[in-house]
Each structure stands twice: as C-alpha cells, then as structure tokens.
Amino acid sequence: MTQATTTTTPPSLTLVTLGDAFGLRNVSPFCLKIEMLLTSLGLPFESDVQRDPRKAPKGKLPYMIADGRTIADSELITEYLDEITGGRVYAGLSDRDRAHGVALARLVEDHLYWLYVASRWLDDDWFPNIVDGFFHIAPALIRPIVARAARRQVRQTLHLHGLGRHSLAEQAGFMERDLQALEAAAPESGFLFDDAPGIYDFTIAGFMAGVYDNKPPTWGTKIAEKYRGLRAYTERVQEHVGVYGRFV
Ligand SMILES: N[C@@H](CCC(=O)N[C@@H](CS)C(=O)NCC(=O)O)C(=O)O
Numbered sequence: 001m002t003q004a005t006t007t008t009t010p011p012s013l014t015l016v017t018l019g020d021a022f023g024l025r026n027v028s029p030f031c032l033k034i035e036m037l038l039t040s041l042g043l044p045f046e047s048d049v050q051r052d053p054r055k056a057p058k059g060k061l062p063y064m065i066a067d068g069r070t071i072a073d074s075e076l077i078t079e080y081l082d083e084i085t086g087g088r089v090y091a092g093l094s095d096r097d098r099a100h101g102v103a104l105a106r107l108v109e110d111h112l113y114w115l116y117v118a119s120r121w122l123d124d125d126w127f128p129n130i131v132d133g134f135f136h137i138a139p140a141l142i143r144p145i146v147a148r149a150a151r152r153q154v155r156q157t158l159h160l161h162g163l164g165r166h167s168l169a170e171q172a173g174f175m176e177r178d179l180q181a182l183e184a185a186a187p188e189s190g191f192l193f194d195d196a197p198g199i200y201d202f203t204i205a206g207f208m209a210g211v212y213d214n215k216p217p218t219w220g221t222k223i224a225e226k227y228r229g230l231r232a233y234t235e236r237v238q239e240h241v242g243v244y245g246r247f248v
Pocket residue numbers: 018027028029030053054059060061062072073074075
C-alpha cells in the first residue's frame with residue numbers, strides 16, 4: 001500500500017456521481033458509499049452529476065477528480081482517501097476486521113449487486129421504470145430503442161457473470177442466502193467494527209439503502225424487506241453519517 005501522507009490543506013475533490021432515479025437521491029450504491037465516506041472523514045467535496053456512465057474514464061461511476069488527477073472506481077477512491085488522510089479510512093481495524101470487511105464487500109458488490117441489477121433490468125414488469133428512470137434524457141422517439149439495446153447488454157453481462165443463467169426462483173434463492181449472511185453479519189446495535197460506522201458499514205448500508213428505498217419495489221426489494229435487522233442497521237448507518245440514499 002502507498003505510504004500514508006498527511007496533508008494540512010485537503011486537495012479539492014470532485015465526486016462524479018450518478019444522479020437520482022427510482023425515488024433515490026443517488027441511485028448508485030458505489031457513489032453513495034463514497035459520499036458517506038467523504039462526509040465521515042469531514043472532507044469537503046463537490047458533486048458533479050453525470051447521467052451517462054459511458055462518459056466516465058472506465059465507463060462506470062463514480063470517479064473522482066482530485067487536484068487534477070482522475071481516480072475511477074470506488075475502491076480506488078477509498079484507497080486514495082486513506083492515503084491523503086494519513087490512514088484514517090482503515091484506522092483501528094485489525095487484519096481480521098479487514099478480512100471480514102473485504103469479504104462482505106465482495107459479497108455485496110460482486111454478487112448481490114448483480115442480482116439486484118437483474119431484479120431491475122430483466123423483470124418485464126419492472127423494466128418500464130428503467131426506461132423512465134435512466135433513459136428519460138433520450139429523445140422520446142428513440143427512447144425505447146436505446147433502452148432495449150442497453151437491456152440486451154445487461155442481459156449479456158449477467159449471462160457472462162453466470163447469475164443471468166439461473167431461473168428467477170434460483171436467483172431469488174441466491175439473494176436470500178446473501179441477505180441471510182448480511183443480516184447475520186450486521187450487529188444488532190452499533191456498527192461492524194467500531195463505535196462509529198466505517199468503510200465496510202458504508203459499503204453494506206450504501207447498497208441496502210438503495211434496495212429498501214427503491215420505488216416501486218423490485219422482487220429484490222420485497223425479499224430484502226423480510227430482513228428487519230439489516231434494515232435497522234442500514235438506517236442506523238445513514239442516520240449516523242447523515243447521508244441518505246433517499247431524499248430526506
Ligand atoms: N467497481 C466499480 C463499480 C461501479 C459501477 O458498477 N457503477 C455502475 C452504477 S451503480 C455503473 O456505472 N454502471 C454502468 C455500466 O456498467 O455500464 C466501483 O466500485 O466503482
């Protein structure tokens with residue numbers, strides 16, 4: 001890892017982020033996680049809403065512009081913020097905490113996330129919300145065509161991932177097991193590793209906020225609603241940091 005350096009004047013930070021959709025102030029869990037982290041570290045930042053991720057350096061959001069440097073990917077942004085704060089992001093975490101944190105983050109961001117993508121994009125009944133929520137900026141005449149082309153790409157990506165090859169019932173089963181694991185991992189009070197929430201709390205709560213408050217609910221939201229402990233934990237993290245996925 002890069003040697004930690006403490007700066008007295010924080011660099012000017014711009015977080016390029018996805019905007020609102022589906023009743024959510026910030027529809028991207030990766031962007032929301034970084035908003036939570038920046039706020040908890042007390043680092044001032046500007047938000048720049050970019051509605052088209054294809055314009056991002058790696059075709060995904062968020063990315064950060066820090067004193068002219070561009071950092072694309074929420075995990076790389078996290079590493080950078082740790083570096084400029086002299087190690088505050090991971091301060092107080094044992095190697096074991098970090099091992100658990102990384103494992104939970106991979107579960108949320110590389111598995112559960114894709115099931116949630118499937119619940120929005122592949123469900124014929126829910127898909128009109130995608131057209132309105134993500135493609136309203138496209139001219140009305142070509143909107144359905146653009147949206148259908150994007151849907152084909154998402155279907156291909158899910159197929160390549162593997163989760164897209166399963167039936168809906170099987171996908172729901174995978175989601176249940178992911179959520180059971182998260183519910184068991186989330187503490188009944190307080191936060192994962194400390195008195196205050198940290199990066200791994202932001203990863204889980206930033207993601208789950210968008211599941212619980214997604215309007216209208218997807219089949220994934222309906223499954224998640226059963227996990228009340230996880231919901232309470234998600235609320236606790238948002239309340240503590242004062243950053244919410246929904247409009248407040
Ligand atoms: N590993 C990336 C994932 C970011 C990501 O998947 N962002 C989504 C929005 S939630 C995106 O930009 N998707 C556009 C696409 O995949 O084409 C990170 O942690 O920043």
